[in-house]
Amino acid sequence: METLLSSGYNNGNRAFLQAIMARGALTFDEACPIIEAIWEAEGREGRHEVTEADFGHYLSRASEAASIYDYEIRTTIHQVTKERIYAFVNTRSDPQTQLATTFAPDELSFIKRLFDAIFETYNSPRMEIMAITQMQAMKVARPPNRNQISDDALEATQSSVDKGLKHSEVEATLSNLVLGGWLERSKDGFYSLSPRGLLELRPWLIETYNDDGGDWQRIKFCEACKELLTVGLRCNEPSCLLRLHEHCGDNFWRIHGGQTCPKCSTPFDGTRYVAYARGRRRPAKSSQGRRSSAMNHADEEEEDE
């Protein structure tokens, strides 16, 4: 901390740290007005347009400060908007402890049921949605049959019987999860993990939902960038685990020279999706997955509104 404070760490850096923490995540475009406002507050003379390098400077100071407290700023590409995101991440990656600060035990066990629904119920080999609507979330408002509960998942609540949540409490918990930066809500009402949520929960999700050595794995990764994938393309062979972000595809196929799945050799035509939004339906494109680039996709999202 002394090093930080003795090296010109100033109110502008503090303001930026507050800004990124309050937002949970930032893109460059979102950061520009923040940095401009900071410069204005500092009364800086001869200001120029904010550059990536300026952004990088503020990020690295914030990151330095945050790391003292086991937070980190990590970067990833948003799977839907394709924008680069800088997320304020808690690296003491025990989501239970984090969530336990802000959620009551019966809410915590609801959240576990909610994650189970997202990553088990709505994430089958046939239908990889990995998202949930509010209506579907209501179905897990209460624990299943009490007799079936042998999980230590619910130990937290064993002192008092877990009666589950009322519908209004489900609504409130969902919106608190969005507020807390864990979930995102899509335009058409699907809740899915936010980029920041994915970054923070990655180890926990793998540990919880992937069986060791099983043929099928619920949590899958992009073959190109190795990041966790919840929106993107899948192999044409339903039992194959190959997944690829749309924005990672171009490079990937260029390197592999030809669109055959490197895992199972099935021809890959880029028409099968891992996705949640109904809006992702699209006119079948020719066999060129690479055509469905970020730009086209963004347009389509607009049209779907």
Next chain:
Amino acid sequence: MSSTQRRRRTRDHRDDPEEQERPRQRMNRNDPGSDSDASSQDDMDMDAPSATQDAEEQLVKKLVRYALSCEYSRTPIKRDGIKERVLGNEGRSFRRIYALAQKQLQEVWGMELRELPLREKLSLHEKRKAMSSASQAKAGSGTYVLSSILPSEFRSASILPPSKSPSSDDEATFIAFSTLVVSCIWLSGGELSDQKLNRYLTRLNADQNVSTEKTEAVLKRMEKQNYVVKRVDRPPVGQDGEHSITWHIGPRAKDEIGLDGVMGMTREVYGDTEPELEKKLRASLGIKQSGADAVAEEEAGEPSTSRRESGAVMN
């Protein structure tokens, strides 16, 4: 110690007291990781000479993290919560750890913990009773909020959003609505009957729903987060009569919204500032002259400066 060394050290000591003392509220079924920390227990003991200092540093860090994560989710930061979740067996060192954490919050984060004032004595009866037992007059509420201490230029909306989240529509609605309700109460002299509040809300078409949420739920949230205080008066035992419900300004509203927030809101609603409106506004708020926050403060019996106005300059 360089910051890299420090970082490495803290990583190794992840098995902090929090993990050991509290039953883990793990959500996963099979928990292969839970015992893996046990081995790092040994090297902690080898640190003997600086062990106390190190332990203290860990507690300070933990308190900072706790304060940040509570604030992030608008969970009230309570003294009891700090003792239970942060200090554990070290409850006695509250003052020392608190002071150290406060310093770090100020220097690194540009924020500080502020203890909210005790709820005002609401009724005449309560006020009298409080006067006769002057003993607890000075006690704090034991509830804290984390406020920015940066100069106000660094707290503009473009730097600090009204929200804690990327999708901030709901949050903006909540802030607008709670400012509105608080303003109504403030403009009514700090106390508003339930019927009157409902009448106002009906006029604004907000008596049933606020955006997509039930009005009742939003009010409850405001109450829980200390923006408003709902007071239910029951008729004395043995007498008939209805419960009467009144709404009062909560301590958090004073800190976050403040008098200038209320005035801002009212000007916003009535359009451009007109001398006549200013006069009425000041009259309703009990302000006698311009710039009279101090007067109002005296009358309210506690600071009414808002968070936006009260930045202490650092460095």
